[in-house]
Amino acid sequence: MSKRSCGYFSLSTEGKIVKINNTLLNWLGYTEAELIDEKFAKLLSKGGQMHYEMFFLPVVSMSKAAKEFSYELIHKDGSLMAVLLNASAILDKENKVIAINAVATDTTERKNYEKELLRSKRIAEQEKKRLEFMADLVPEIIWSATAKGNIDYVNARFCQYFNCNGSDTRASFILSKVHRDDLKSLLQIWYKCLSTGDHLQKEIRLINRDGMYEWHLLKAALFLDEDGNMTNWFGSCANINEHLKALKKKDEFISIASHELKTPITSLKAVLQLLDRMKNDPSHKMLPSLIEKANRNIDKVNSLVEDLLNASQLNQGSLHLNKSLLNLAELIGDCVHHIRIEQRYEIITEGDKSLQVFADEGRIEQVVTNFITNAIKYAPESNQIIIRLKTAGSDIIVEVSDKGTGISAEKIPHLFDRYYQVENNGSKYSGLGLGLFICAEIIKRHGGEIGAKSILGEGSTFWFSLPG
The missing domain is CATH 3.30.565.10 (Histidine kinase-like ATPase, C-terminal domain)
Incomplete structure (x- = not known):
């Protein structure tokens, strides 16, 4: 059976089938004798029968034609077949309808395609809602943009951080949140990424809802479809302010620790050099004071090392109490x-x-x-x-x-x-x-x-x- 063939039939003014071609008979599983003089409406579902009586026949009677009416025909075995009906009226000399010629086009594949398309659309919408729900739970700012760089989505964190609604994604609004010392370099690298498709990664300062600037790590990557076409940019913006402050404190601590340890060690080295010169004269009058000074410096180094060890034990949770x-x-x-x-x-x-x-x-x-x-x-x-x-x-x-x-x-x-x-x-x-x-x-x-x-x-x- 060719899906490209069409079913033809003719109806009397009473809606009875007077002619029907083999294609339509084969589709429905009937013989010609079983359908001739039968009402066409018996081949329609209940909903289709109502529509046929209330819309199809009146339209043909008044307009002398009907175009692309969608129905489901009932096979002899009870299964359904989607068709598109087009009809034209046969008129007598007085312009009255004496018969109706109709063409039925099999739209089963089209209906299945439409159903699958609708199903895919629902799945895509559900997946989008699920991903947006997940994005709203993330503590980072999540965003997406068109291939040309226009922001088209931001998550809940964006709205919380900037105290705005999710629809405010204007470039002017977003750029107003960037520290002016970071703005020029950000735009330069962003425009370069838009033209080359390279990944974006840059540290910038953003002003929060309380008017305070905080450091963020901005990332973005261009998504390509299976044909290699640029579709969307997907990006994140992570608050790294505390991390940078911690690194700064760590650097400061290393500098302080180095200085604090260097001072007594330098002094101890000088004392030992003097003691080395006096090693052959144990009665030298400076010997007791040098030994005392050496001990003080050893105590300082020992105290600093103890502090470092105690702090390390606290971090590791291994400071035990007896x-x-x-x-x-x-x-x-x-x-x-x-x-x-x-x-x-x-x-x-x-x-x-x-x-x-x-x-x-x-x-x-x-x-x-x-x-x-x-x-x-x-x-x-x-x-x-x-x-x-x-x-x-x-x-x-x-x-x-x-x-x-x-x-x-x-x-x-x-x-x-x-x-x-x-x-x-x-x-x-x-x-x-x-x-x-x-x-x-x-x-x-x-x-x-x-x-x-x-x-x-x-x-x-x-x-x-x-x-x-």
């Missing part, structure tokens, strides 16, 4: 005894000297020692350092106070941050900025709290609490 019941006053007494200080400093312990805690003795001693050495370093003019032991509910609190120049209020919240160093009168104290950070982590792992308070011109108090 807890035991200990007396805080006795622990503080040992700290004071081991800290080398000038005679003019007086360290006084006040409060309940019978207080005991269940803690790691070495780590708590490390915290107390850091507080005392900080008081000496940052408040050299303070002759007295007061250590207080007290309770607050079930917690035990240790305070270390000095009477130095104090620390400004805006610096207090950052004192326990990693790598943070206090500046005083425009100068930065030496150190890696890890001491108080390590102290804070030690206390947190004990289930306690840590903090500081200060009044400019009156002094500072560093404190920590431990569960009683």
Whole structure:
């Protein structure tokens, strides 16, 4: 059976079949005798019968013709066949309809194609919605553009970051969010990519909804179809501001660590060179002072290395606590005894000297020692350092106070941050900025709290609490 053939039939004014060709008979599986004098409507579905009676016949009667009416014919076995009907009226001398000639064109393949096309369209729309849903969950800005570079889609993150709606994808709006120092170079590389099809990758600053500029990594790639035609650009814009700040801090830390380690090592090298010259004269008067200076420098290097090791253990989660019941006053007494200080400093312990805690003795001693050495370093003019032991509910609190120049209020919240160093009168104290950070982590792992308070011109108090 040829799908290109057409079925022909003729109808009487009553709608009965008076002629029908073999093509249509073969399509439907009937013999001519079975259909002649039968109503054509019996070959239509119920919906088709209504349409045939209400529209097809009246149109033919009035217009003397009907073009491209779509119906489904019923095969003898009950299956359906899609056809397109075209009809023309046969008129008598008085211009009245006496018969209808009709042509049925098999549109089964066309209908199947249309159904498949509609199905594919629905699938594509569902896939698009699914991808947009996924894109909206991504913390990065996701976007797409036409082959010519016109933005045609942005995800929810774009709207959140710039406080706008998804339809605002005008080039002027987007470019207004780029830092002016980055705009020219961005446009140059973007236009180059549009002409060459190369991937785009550039770090730029974008202004957020709060008016602050943040660094982003902008990426885009051109999608080519199977024929190699340019279709769309797909891109992302990841916020790398914190990453760059971390890298900057890391570089600064490496520089500080190198400087801090180099200073005592250089001094130690000079001392050793002098000692080498005196090795044959053990009674030289400078020998004791040089040995003491060498030991001080070794202590500095050892302290810096300890801070680095402690910070590394904290990062890896391998800082273990060996807890035991200990007396805080006795622990503080040992700290004071081991800290080398000038005679003019007086360290006084006040409060309940019978207080005991269940803690790691070495780590708590490390915290107390850091507080005392900080008081000496940052408040050299303070002759007295007061250590207080007290309770607050079930917690035990240790305070270390000095009477130095104090620390400004805006610096207090950052004192326990990693790598943070206090500046005083425009100068930065030496150190890696890890001491108080390590102290804070030690206390947190004990289930306690840590903090500081200060009044400019009156002094500072560093404190920590431990569960009683």
